[in-house]
Amino acid sequence: MSDRKRRAARPRRRRAYHHGDLRRALLDAALALIARGGVSALTLRAVARRAGVSHAAPAHHFVDLLGLLRALADESFEALRAHMLAAIEGAPDAQSALRRSGIAYVEFAVANPARFRAMFHPAIGDDAKPSTAQAAAYEVLLAGIRAVYGGRALGGHEAAELAFSAWAPMHGLAALAVDRQLEGKGLATTDPVKLAERLTARAQDPRRPSC
Amino acid sequence: MSDRKRRAARPRRRRAYHHGDLRRALLDAALALIARGGVSALTLRAVARRAGVSHAAPAHHFVDLLGLLRALADESFEALRAHMLAAIEGAPDAQSALRRSGIAYVEFAVANPARFRAMFHPAIGDDAKPSTAQAAAYEVLLAGIRAVYGGRALGGHEAAELAFSAWAPMHGLAALAVDRQLEGKGLATTDPVKLAERLTARAQDPRRPSC
DNA sequence: GCCCGTATCTTGACGCTGTCAAGATCGAAC
DNA sequence: GTTCGATCTTGACAGCGTCAAGATACGGGC
Numbered sequence: 001m002s003d004r005k006r007r008a009a010r011p012r013r014r015r016a017y018h019h020g021d022l023r024r025a026l027l028d029a030a031l032a033l034i035a036r037g038g039v040s041a042l043t044l045r046a047v048a049r050r051a052g053v054s055h056a057a058p059a060h061h062f063v064d065l066l067g068l069l070r071a072l073a074d075e076s077f078e079a080l081r082a083h084m085l086a087a088i089e090g091a092p093d094a095q096s097a098l099r100r101s102g103i104a105y106v107e108f109a110v111a112n113p114a115r116f117r118a119m120f121h122p123a124i125g126d127d128a129k130p131s132t133a134q135a136a137a138y139e140v141l142l143a144g145i146r147a148v149y150g151g152r153a154l155g156g157h158e159a160a161e162l163a164f165s166a167w168a169p170m171h172g173l174a175a176l177a178v179d180r181q182l183e184g185k186g187l188a189t190t191d192p193v194k195l196a197e198r199l200t201a202r203a204q205d206p207r208r209p210s211c
Numbered sequence: 212m213s214d215r216k217r218r219a220a221r222p223r224r225r226r227a228y229h230h231g232d233l234r235r236a237l238l239d240a241a242l243a244l245i246a247r248g249g250v251s252a253l254t255l256r257a258v259a260r261r262a263g264v265s266h267a268a269p270a271h272h273f274v275d276l277l278g279l280l281r282a283l284a285d286e287s288f289e290a291l292r293a294h295m296l297a298a299i300e301g302a303p304d305a306q307s308a309l310r311r312s313g314i315a316y317v318e319f320a321v322a323n324p325a326r327f328r329a330m331f332h333p334a335i336g337d338d339a340k341p342s343t344a345q346a347a348a349y350e351v352l353l354a355g356i357r358a359v360y361g362g363r364a365l366g367g368h369e370a371a372e373l374a375f376s377a378w379a380p381m382h383g384l385a386a387l388a389v390d391r392q393l394e395g396k397g398l399a400t401t402d403p404v405k406l407a408e409r410l411t412a413r414a415q416d417p418r419r420p421s422c
Numbered sequence: 423g424c425c426c427g428t429a430t431c432t433t434g435a436c437g438c439t440g441t442c443a444a445g446a447t448c449g450a451a452c
Numbered sequence: 453g454t455t456c457g458a459t460c461t462t463g464a465c466a467g468c469g470t471c472a473a474g475a476t477a478c479g480g481g482c
Binding site: 038039040117120121122123124125126129130138156157159160161163164165167168169170171172173174175176179180181182184185186187188195198199 | 386
Binding site for chain 4: 043044045046055056059064065
């Protein structure tokens, strides 16, 4: 782990007893596995098979199946953060930047349903403290909120509550979409991104209906 | 299944080769198991042990582990529907009835996190069509929406979209709460029900801030 | 140049799981 | 009273996570 760079620099020799960057290879294998079969297809032994190593090798890098899941969630939170930041780029104002980040949130979930599920997997939530990657992603949202309300001074609690009032609808839409709850409900479109756009549009619209 | 009534009427004999109402006993065992250890603790063998039958007995009632999960989800959707209907009872008007049903939704999720997770488990969502219990619960929401907009004629698509714009925030809040995402985020209160009340209050309030 | 400690990976074993096939037992219908 | 279907048990199999022990490779110290 500390010597990853050293190892990676060395030319890849196949059939090596020492892999070179097995941790990375295992993570890639895990991503491929959950993309194909969902989180329930994530198996230490399957990951090992796919990476071409013995069944106990992954334990040396992730300790546990939970450890692997954690690493996967971490990486996904970083990817989500990057996707949201990219979406914000070039927004005309703070309000639409916040809106774009919300839509990007749903986009990410729909494009990577298994990763999204891994990120909010019960076993992950049971961890004592959220990972730094997770906190960093939340910070993007908080910054967006503060930018919108830039004029007024926001108490910390107030900012957090506003953040959740923006997060909850997008997370709900993403979760419902990922769990296939949009289908067969009489919607004109079941495209979650379109729905996210309309949901956030209504929030921006000064003459919104009511709910 | 078709003869449950007949069986249940017969006095409970212990030590019977035929259990009497094993399906019910297995469901209760399953509920106890997920309440204690989450959905991941749900095991056909553990359920059988808890009900005092052989390890293969559950398969005769639920076919699969997935079948057991489906039955659990179904029962939970019915329980959710009942809880929402009870919350609506005696509401002064349609708008506050809708609001109460949303708060009840979050209440149910927080009170029964494992059941909530079972209801939206990936394997359940992959089913071709939603169960009737699930559809019935959704119908409560739809009826609430139609009552609020009772004056205007609502297109089917329109009603569904309004339903989702009410469902998404509540589902998001419930999911975030159940997955322990409210903690450590700087909120004044991490009580999901209180947050639901404030979120829905803002929606009702004519002079809402913005987002 | 060699050796040794440590990180890395393999092998083998254990108990747990879901699932299947085959057999035993019960209830009821005939 | 017999037979038949529903219900439950027993036994087996492969796959799983995890642990302990051993094999291998790499780099630093000499």
